[in-house]
Amino acid sequence: MVLFRLSLIVKAFYMDGSILGAWADLSNSFSHVVGVRDGEHAVKEKKDDGKVIWTLEACKKDARKYLTRNQWRIGSPSAYVTANKRKWAGECCAHMKAKPTVWTADLCKLDALKYQTRTQWQKASPSAYQAARRNGLVADCCAHMPSDMRCSNVKMKLDVLLE
Structure with a gap:
């Protein structure tokens, strides 16, 4: 069985006429914009109502600022919650070291x-x-x-x- 992820490329224009490429994830809903691609880097996008939409790349970039999951949870709660809800936390926190759990x-x-x-x-x-x-x-x-x-x-x- 082969699963396909549907994506739709949408072109958006800045006021000065430069092109900003955006993509929408059609697997969840048709109207939900997942992120904005600015050059080579994906960044978080602000919707009209002021809410921030986190992409996987943006969550990874944000998580790299922290050494532990708890620091990330406290320092950037919206990115942390989004990564957990979308099951990206493992990928975003791969660089983090786990605390020692063996109490001698x-x-x-x-x-x-x-x-x-x-x-x-x-x-x-x-x-x-x-x-x-x-x-x-x-x-x-x-x-x-x-x-x-x-x-x-x-x-x-x-x-x-x-x-």
Whole structure:
């Protein structure tokens, strides 16, 4: 079985008479313009209502500015959402390095050193905390933390009230 992708070449003119080639993707809808080709580079196009239409090439170009998917998601949300909806994210993020997902005992201990309480660590870095919990390392990782912060806070408050 052979699938064909239908495209329609449309010529558009600038006010000064120069030609701007645009193409429309007919596989989704007849009226949806996917992008504008300006010379050799595809760029994002603004429709009359101010909405931006992202092309695959424009999403790739935009994604190259970032090192991680999360940076791209925060820095350019419209391009990120478009790439995910159109299933281009894998292609756009091919240059990005994945974060390490294996939490070793040493990495868990290093991560825990950043925090003063277990609760802070659990909220700020849940994946490290869960890995430590799964591997029985929480006590080792939290050795530098005060043992009973809640009780000491309550005692401090009582001491202040009694004075």
